[in-house]
Amino acid sequence: MKADTFGALQTARRSKTPVALVIGIDGDGSEALVYADRVDSSLPEAVIAEARTRLRDDKTGVMEIGGTHWFIDCHNAPLRVIVVGAVHITQTLAPMAAIAGYEVIVVDPRASFATPERFPNVHLLDEWPDDAMVELAPDARTAVITLTHDPKLDDPALEVALNSEAFYIACLGSRRTHARRLDRLRALGFDEATLNRIHGPAGLPIGAVSPAEIAIAIMAELTSVLHEAGPLAVAA
Amino acid sequence: MTDNMSIDASAFASRDDVLGTAEAWLQEGRKVALATVVKTWGSSPRPVGSRLVVDADGAMVGSVSGGCIEGAVIKEAFEVMDGAAAHLLDFGVSDEQAWDVGLACGGQVQVWVERLEG
Numbered sequence: 001m002k003a004d005t006f007g008a009l010q011t012a013r014r015s016k017t018p019v020a021l022v023i024g025i026d027g028d029g030s031e032a033l034v035y036a037d038r039v040d041s042s043l044p045e046a047v048i049a050e051a052r053t054r055l056r057d058d059k060t061g062v063m064e065i066g067g068t069h070w071f072i073d074c075h076n077a078p079l080r081v082i083v084v085g086a087v088h089i090t091q092t093l094a095p096m097a098a099i100a101g102y103e104v105i106v107v108d109p110r111a112s113f114a115t116p117e118r119f120p121n122v123h124l125l126d127e128w129p130d131d132a133m134v135e136l137a138p139d140a141r142t143a144v145i146t147l148t149h150d151p152k153l154d155d156p157a158l159e160v161a162l163n164s165e166a167f168y169i170a171c172l173g174s175r176r177t178h179a180r181r182l183d184r185l186r187a188l189g190f191d192e193a194t195l196n197r198i199h200g201p202a203g204l205p206i207g208a209v210s211p212a213e214i215a216i217a218i219m220a221e222l223t224s225v226l227h228e229a230g231p232l233a234v235a236a
Numbered sequence: 237m238t239d240n241m242s243i244d245a246s247a248f249a250s251r252d253d254v255l256g257t258a259e260a261w262l263q264e265g266r267k268v269a270l271a272t273v274v275k276t277w278g279s280s281p282r283p284v285g286s287r288l289v290v291d292a293d294g295a296m297v298g299s300v301s302g303g304c305i306e307g308a309v310i311k312e313a314f315e316v317m318d319g320a321a322a323h324l325l326d327f328g329v330s331d332e333q334a335w336d337v338g339l340a341c342g343g344q345v346q347v348w349v350e351r352l353e354g
Contacts (some may be wrong), residue, residue, distance in 0.1 A: 003353045010259055025348055028321035060285040062275045071274040095243040120244040
């Protein structure tokens, strides 16, 4: 790869600008970067169009166009996990999500919870969840997990999440707590189809007890939803 | 486990940034080759887009398989660092009788190997 191409690729990745690296793999590798609004060197129109479609769908892979094979390598901003509540579970959930490659943002207006000592090198927002969520603007590449149990904090975040395309929405809380939560959201006008997007209680049923185990259950469920894995065949 | 654990997320976040490693190595003046999984068939351990970065001393970060083909890929990486053109490698199912390099899992992968110019 040429130094210029690699430099531009890294610049795009750092600024979270979506870009597709396109390599002609039949020869010795002609290469180009395709952005949403421009291309850095000449490519057939059909290849540019395909690269943009794949970039939107985040589908890296090889395409044969006009008898030539092109490797289209999509670089989108990392998937995000927004956690509402800088609670004990979050202390393991945040690093687990980071290991799995997610950008993690923890929202909690309570200063004694969201401290750098409890969350070293985690992006902390000490704002009210409704303000923070509007600012963070969850999209189809975002997961939203509420862990506070406190309707004052969880509900406003859920309202924004349910009005977004967030791919995974989950709430901690017992079935009773969750039923009451759904009643409150119903009262706000959300219909059943929308409320069914919420995974509550959060996480796959693996008998999780400790905060770390609950974090594992949540990460497992999030992963399964991300990859559209079918319902788990759990032995009775 | 203590109740006061605080885990430094950044210690993990950077570990998977193969291209970031490649960039850092280039800045140190090292020769760098990049291997990228471009196509897979059947069961294969690493998805399309997975990368391995190698320097002239054989230091490596990332992966293109579960370890089955890394040896062969590194050999090709040395060649592109020595001036060979970028090229495509095909790996099929391993044949235990023939001691072929391949994938014990029964999958097939194509890997693009290139020098990263500094």
